[in-house]
Amino acid sequence: MRIPDFKLERYFARWEFSAPYLLCSSDIEGWRMKDLLALADPDGQARWDALTLGYTESTGLPALREEIAALYPGLSPDDVLTFAGAQEAVFVLMNVLLGAGDHAVVTWPGYQSLYEVARATGADVTLLPLREEDGWALDLDALRRALTPRTRVVVVNFPHNPTGALPDRATFEALCALCDERGIHLLSDEVYRLLEHDARDTLPPAASVSPRAFSLGVMSKAFGLAGLRVGWLASRDADVLRRCMAYKDYTTICNAAPAEVLALIALRAKARVLERSRALLAANLALLDSFFARHADTFQWVRPRAGSVAFPRLLRDEPVARFAQALVEREGVLLLPGDVYDFPGNHFRLGLGRSNLPDALVRLERFVSDTRGSGG
Ligand SMILES: Cc1ncc(COP(=O)(O)O)c(C=O)c1O
Missing domain, CATH: 3.40.640.10 (Type I PLP-dependent aspartate aminotransferase-like (Major domain))
Structure with a gap:
């Protein structure tokens, strides 16, 4: 069987283990072995x-x-x-x-x-x-x-x-x-x-x-x-x-x-395992709500109803792939451009399940203000 490249995996292969702020991962932050075994x-x-x-x-x-x-x-x-x-x-x-x-x-x-x-x-x-x-x-x-x-x-x-x-x-x-x-x-x-x-x-x-x-x-x-x-x-x-x-x-x-x-x-x-995941998501979603309220001129935000990802849209007159590339090079924050889904428009995927999301958002915010009006 021949099968085309999995675009999302190829994109992650480039950045996942080098970018410090994965603001687009779909999984919830992994458990440490020691903490998991303590639940046995x-x-x-x-x-x-x-x-x-x-x-x-x-x-x-x-x-x-x-x-x-x-x-x-x-x-x-x-x-x-x-x-x-x-x-x-x-x-x-x-x-x-x-x-x-x-x-x-x-x-x-x-x-x-x-x-x-x-x-x-x-x-x-x-x-x-x-x-x-x-x-x-x-x-x-x-x-x-x-x-x-x-x-x-x-x-x-x-x-x-x-x-x-x-x-x-x-x-x-x-x-x-x-x-x-x-x-x-x-x-x-x-x-x-x-x-x-x-x-x-x-x-x-x-x-x-x-x-x-x-x-x-x-x-x-x-x-x-x-x-x-x-x-x-x-x-x-x-x-x-x-x-x-x-x-x-x-x-x-x-x-x-x-x-x-x-x-x-x-x-x-599972009750304790899920409680940890949900607490992380709730805290991160609250931060994202206020982030997107502050930047309504730059992003369109449709709040997700469930899961650990969302698909906002960049409102700038610039391809989201270029925005994402500059962001990861300058601030170490990784977004996933909608291009990897072959989806037209300027959407990008955000991941809500990482504990360093607050720091990643500070960096994204700095990048947004530094590049405002530059067209880039
Ligand atoms: C919708 C969906 N299905 C299946 C999978 C595959 O899950 P796993 O990588 O754990 O095998 C993923 C992973 O991102 C996914 O998002």
Whole structure:
């Protein structure tokens, strides 16, 4: 299989480990190993102390699948299959469900693998735009019009990367019902779930709503553990999950043994783990609200409803990629220009989950005033 470069990853590869202020990361600041282990219950600690570094079960550590299943009302551990991050799960599921002659509809702008892997299977892909003027809302009528008799998969991602959009519950349930009626699988990328800025907005997972849907989850975002590379698919479609498991024999076979135990420890302590993530987001969002109020002449700010990213727009008559380049060179603050999403206009992605965001904003503010009126 040949596949184009993942533009976002190539951009991060250039800057992620050299720029000191990552103001565009989508994950929540990673936990320190020592702090995470301090959350272990006696069983988790015993598993960690006695861990042997052999292969593990290819469906995922049973105790871990039990904790993951508890996030999905109505699902059991057998309805969960773990992967090396959400990224592997996307790759495997697309390859299992799609091929030449098939069709998929994917919301856009969006995380590139959600449409690029689908295309690389040989399937036709229709990108379904979310628009700033609609508050980045999902347009179900437009989705219905995009479906064809060959449509096998609809892919959505809510809370949304990069805009932080989230539909209301009625719209989300109508989406699940539409896919069910047409016999189409729904891949619901829910990697930012549990990071709603108002907990009452939390949607039910698609896998709990529809027997054909796949909920995609991961330890990287809400749980602040991207380095574990533990993700999963949850679904009541046993046949497709079984085919994904068989495909995984050609990708990673199984997760890393230490990562499974650390993920188990974190999920058993999820109340405290999520509390840390949400507190960080709330504090950073408050700072961003006042920053954008002070700079309404320079930026258009649509406040995200959920998740750890947002997609503001630079109002200057200058390409955002050039603005971002000068900013990182001068102040060490990294933004992600909308170009990496192939999205027109002057949007850029902001990440809300880093503890040095206050310092990054001070630097961005200095840069904005120093360059005001310079056209650059
Ligand atoms: C929407 C979305 N899906 C999937 C992923 C992949 O997650 P991971 O890198 O943890 O595998 C990401 C990562 O940024 C994402 O933003």
